[in-house]
Structure formats: structure tokens, C-alpha cells
Amino acid sequence: MARGRMISQTVATDKRLNSISEEAELVFLKTIPHLDRDGLIIGDPVLLTAKVCPRRPKLAAMMEEIIQEWQDAGLVIIYTPGEDPLLFFPGFTKNQIGLRYDREPDSIYPAPPGYYRNGNGLEPIPDQPHTLPPSDGDNPLASGRHPADIRQPSGTLPPE
Numbered sequence: 001m002a003r004g005r006m007i008s009q010t011v012a013t014d015k016r017l018n019s020i021s022e023e024a025e026l027v028f029l030k031t032i033p034h035l036d037r038d039g040l041i042i043g044d045p046v047l048l049t050a051k052v053c054p055r056r057p058k059l060a061a062m063m064e065e066i067i068q069e070w071q072d073a074g075l076v077i078i079y080t081p082g083e084d085p086l087l088f089f090p091g092f093t094k095n096q097i098g099l100r101y102d103r104e105p106d107s108i109y110p111a112p113p114g115y116y117r118n119g120n121g122l123e124p125i126p127d128q129p130h131t132l133p134p135s136d137g138d139n140p141l142a143s144g145r146h147p148a149d150i151r152q153p154s155g156t157l158p159p160e
Contacts, residue, residue: 005033008095016073023062024069027053032092037104038111038122039092043067043078043085081110088112093121 007029011017017025030052035041042048045063053059059066067087070076077088086109093099101120115122 005035006096007032010095016075020069020073020075021066023059024066027059027063027066028070028075032089035089035092036107036109037099037101038107038109038117039089040107040109040112041087041089043080043087047084048087077112079112086110086112088115088122 011029017028020028031041031048034052042051045067046060048067049056049060049063067076067078070087071078075089075091077090078085079088080086107117111117111122114125116125117123
């Protein structure tokens, strides 16, 4: 896992993020640096608290409600492939411009229902139901790939 993550300026105007309580927003932002390369993290409230805000006992007491707020706002997808729930942050990749997927350790968690790993991250399985929340329309969608990786020639150049 990377030692840090990028927090985009769009957090200031994101409707979903700004619709939740200040405590839920704080924990959401504190969680971003702890996500794996696929935007996944353990969803058990006790374990999540221990990882992202161990010195905030007030937040620890609220963690179940905070996770529910995230889900209700469409910021995370909760799924339980085994004993513990997992959280998938579907907007993670689009906000991590320049993420070097190939340079980070493989995720230890299975992909969420309706998604698969394609070598560059999680993608929805075509023609499969998945629970990716709709974009709020405020933020342009980005692929999450570095511009140098997606540049293409603009066409035929005139002769010199």
C-alpha cells in the first residue's frame, strides 16, 4: 500500500460528501490514505477505527453509524465475502490521478460483487448488476490513469 493518497480539491463541492455529518466526513477523509490500490478496506467498525482514527474514542463510538452514512450517501459499497465486511470506495480510482497500480501490492481482498480486476484496477462486469452509485454530476469523471498513459496523436499533421 502507498504511504499516502491524494485528496482531490473536488471534496469541497462534492454533494454526496458534503451531505453527511462532519464526523462521517472526517473519518471518510482519514480513511483514504489507508485504502489499498483497489479502494478497499476492512469494514468492521472496530478494526476500521483502530486503523484510521485510533486516538478518537468519540469517533469509535460512532463508527457503525458513520459507515452507514457513507453507504446511504453512495460513497461506499459494503459487501461481506467472508467473516468480516469490506468497504469499496468506488470513487477512489478516479481521484487518484497518477496511481501506479502495477507498483502497489496486490489487494488481499476479493473484488466486490459485479466487479473484476483487469490489471489496472476494478471494473464493472459488463451486463452484470453492480452497485456503483451514480455520479453526482458535479465532478468530471476521470479515468484515474496518468495522462502520459492515455495520450493519443491528434491525427495527420500537414507536411512540413
